[in-house]
Amino acid sequence: MSEGSDPAEPDVRREGERSPGSFAFGDDLELNRFDGLPFSSRYYKLLKERKTLPVWKVKCEFEDALVSSHVVIVSGTARTGTSTQIPQWCAEFCLSARYQHGVAACTQTSRRRAVDLALRVADEMDVNVGHEVGYAIPLETCCSSDTVLRYCTDDMLLREMLSDPFLEHYGVIIVDQAHNRTVSTDILLGLLRDILLHRPELRVVVLAVGPTVDRLRRHFGNVPLIRLEASCTAEVVHSTGTGTSQDHFYSALRLVLELHRSKEDGDVAVFLASDEEVPCAYRILRREGTRLGVDLGPLEPVVLGPGQSGPPPALSAQPTPKKPRRVYLCSRQGEDLCWAAEAVGFVIDAGVQKKMVYNPRIRANSEALQPISQCQADIRKQLSEPGGKFFCLYSEEKQLPAENSPQILESNITATVLFLKRMEIAGLRQCDFIDRPDPEGLMQALEELDYLAALDDDGNLSEMGIIMSEIPLEPQLAKALLASCEFDCVSEMLTMAAMLSAPSCFLEPPAGMTREAALCHRKLQHPEGDHFTLINIYNAFKQSQKEPYFSAEKWCQDYFLDHSALTKAEAIRSELSDTLHRIELPVSEPSFGTKANALSIRRALLAGFFMQIARDVDGCGNYFILTHKHMAQVHPLSCYGAQSHKMGLPEWVVFHEYMLSENCMRTVSQISPREFIQMAPLYFFYNLPPSESKDILQDMLDPDGSRKRKEEKQTDAALSSDGNNGCAVALQTYDRCAIQ
Structure with a gap:
């Protein structure tokens, strides 16, 4: 049932009422209007199956709503055909206007689903995938200038907006799986409201189920709502x-x-x-x-x-006693x-x-x-x-x-705020959130971008921030990669960033093989820390690809490493390298293994991760995190973990991630405290909370002032001791995480 609509705009005639040469919704043409070729017999077979789908009962209702309204919401549960049929009808709508307003795009929250749907719909439309129907997912694009229907992940469509902020390439945007409430989907829905003000010819179709549908209707106003609920017979x-x-x-x-x-x-x-x-x-x-x-x-x-990599393989056709x-x-x-x-x-x-x-x-x-x-x-x-x-x-x-x-209420939104700041420059001044982010999370994101020099004094994107927004990485990692251009270690930082962005390359060993796996991983460890170990592993993986009698898959298997994760890191590195070349940033020659290169890598790391510094306060692996004054341990899989104490524990470290639930730091490398002060002097002086560790850093900067402060503290301690009948003043204590 359609609930509400906007005044009618274009007039698309019903099937059977069209004049010669005009286009109408329908599938009774013998020639495929998308490629001009005759339909195959498989097309008619699939068409017969398609017409049995529940969504076909509302086909005419949907077409009328699409013609008359800017936004259409469809509530259809799984197996009703909404994800395959509605995008095809939207592509037909774009064709009826001769693509003068653009083509159709359908977003998905899953990469695999985007590919699978593109393959299925290309088959149903009797066209070739990569031509009239294509897909775009991170690290893989299968489209051409002929593509009239593109399936893509929601984050890929947001990346497109960096060069096409008003999505002028598209006439219809279909947002599928809106009920999943991913960060990218919520941002896209919020920006589309502003885009529609600038582009009244654009059509937006939102597919969702459950209570999210009513929330979406309140978000977009009095727009047509087509309910298509399938009953559960289980x-x-x-x-x-x-x-x-x-x-x-x-x-x-x-x-x-x-x-x-x-x-x-x-x-x-x-x-x-x-x-x-x-x-x-x-x-x-x-x-x-x-x-x-x-x-x-x-x-x-x-x-x-x-x-x-795809759907489960088909069952064997060989006869078996029992299926x-x-x-x-x-x-x-x-x-x-x-x-x-x-x-x-x-x-x-x-x-x-x-x-x-x-x-x-x-x-x-x-x-x-x-x-x-x-x-x-x-x-x-x-x-x-x-x-x-x-x-x-x-x-x-x-x-x-x-x-x-909504994931936007549970996630780190620093990258999201960076993207929205970039959209402000492009002319999109407002993102109408369905659920506004938590104010504390929003302030933390702005604060972090300010520390990274991504914002100017007025709170707008700086030149550094604009370049950071071009790089498909988290802001801290993007800043570290940009800093590596200054320190001539770009090749190594590209590898590190790719390895940190890909899934973990370490496989959980089979039962009884834990010791063997630990020994293999230890061979690849680097004395400088986990960040350097990741570069070691990647370089060894690339070397294994060159061996004539030894496959990279076999090498990964022998070293208990995930071949698919390393392959993905390879693809991410290639994409990052292309991005740096596109924005004309220099890429230095690799020199991994030298002392000068190790120093440069640490400096580049600190340029982005200076807020993630910790100090071993007792020599036993109890690290005090300077930013929020919590105690934590190193993750057991780290080269400084329980299996590798022979390497010794560094006093000062930089870490990539802190997990509160495990109370541990992941991907840890040693640093010099002087390097930290040199790379982040403003943060050190003005933003680092007071602590004993900060006093130690201050002593390095000003030894004379340090002695004077110590004498004053001793005097204060003596007076306090007298005032408390000889009771000693309590030593500094650290806040510890309370694991819920």
Whole structure:
């Protein structure tokens, strides 16, 4: 049902009413209007399937709304066809205007989903992917000048806005999966309101489900809302217990085995709480599956995760005594990949998820276990085939949050603020947030950009800030990369930035191989610290690619390293290198291994990460973080971790990330305190909180003044001791993290 609309603008005639040579929505033409070629027989076969999708019932209603309104919201659950059919109808709308207002783009929150949808839609439109239909995801673009429908991730469309702030290349923007509330999606929806004021011919289509739909309608005003809800025919079974997250994990695996023993037909999809639980569940099910009776048939666990290169492989066509029962294992990150498989007989939902929540006060992430939303649960129910079962590993009385929490309220938004500042320069003066960021997080982001010299005295982007916004990295890492141009260590910083941006290259060793893995990793460690170790690993990986009789995959396997992560780091490095050449920044020749180069790398690092300095206060690995005065330890996988004390612990270190939930610093390298003072004098003097560690740094700067201050403190201490009947003054104490 359409609810509200704007005054009609262009007049698109209904099918059967068109004049000769005019375009109308419909698929009864024998020639494909997008490439001028005759339709294939496969096109008509797929067209017949498409017309059975629930979304086709509202095709005419959607077309009318698209003609008459600037914004259309469609509420359609999974398997209704909204993500494949509506973008095609929008491409037809652009064609009807002869692309004078631009082509169509459809955003996704998942890279894999963007690729899969582009491949499917190209097949349905009977065109070649990369030509009339294409996709653009980070590090991979498959489009051409002929592309009329582009699937892309939401962050890629935001990157496009750096050169095309008003999205003038597009006539229709489809924002899919708006209910996921990613930071990029929220920013895009906020900016589109301002863009529509400048471009009234632009059309925006928002696809979402659940309570988010009503919130979006309030955001955009009285716009057409087309509801297309599919009923869930699965039987819902709730747990009667109230266990912990670990109980949910083992309960899910026990339920899988029970279903297999029951001999009921159907594959199983299991939604676990975190990425770490997925491989663990895979190993357990593989082990337990071999212990089951042969008469039950094979149990085949399948891991679905962000690193998955595509849908699960097809089942073997070879005749087997019994068809394997597939068990799809995924967390929130790999949830979209489940829809690449056919409908499953059973869905098991843990009902909880681990999320990273950012604390702006101490600039740290913390892993928090939270319940999923009712919206997520309803979407997962649609995965089961008619007559299937949906097992909730939580009680029916448990109240789930109605909708997904906006990531913009839980994330570090420094990069987001940098982007919005850049958009202000381009003429987009306002971002109408659906949910405004937390004021403390916003102030911390502005403060950090100011420290990094990305803002001028008026709070606008400086020249440094404009260059930083061009580099697809977090602001601190972008500043370090820019600083490396001054210190002639660009090649090394490109490698380091790529390795820090890619997933971790360290694999969790199989059971019983922990010592062997530690020994292999130790061979690649660098005495200067973890940042240098990452460069070592990358260089060794590149060298392995040159070996004629030894593959890089085999080398990674021997050293317990993730080949896909290193390959991604290679692609990121190439993209960063191209960016530096595009903005005409110098790239120095590599000289890794020399003392001068090590000093230059440390200086470049400190230029971006001077707010992340810590000092070992007792020589036992208890580090005091100078910025927020917390005590922390080094992560065990660090070269300064528990396995590598032979290297000794440096007194002063710079770290890449501090995890509040684990109370540890990740990616740590030693520095000289004098280097810190030289690279960030203003921050040291005016912003670093007082502490004993700051006094030590002050002593290095002013030894004479230090002696005078010590004498004054001794006098004050003596007077205080007398005034307290001989009680000694308490030594300085440090705030410690209270792990919730």
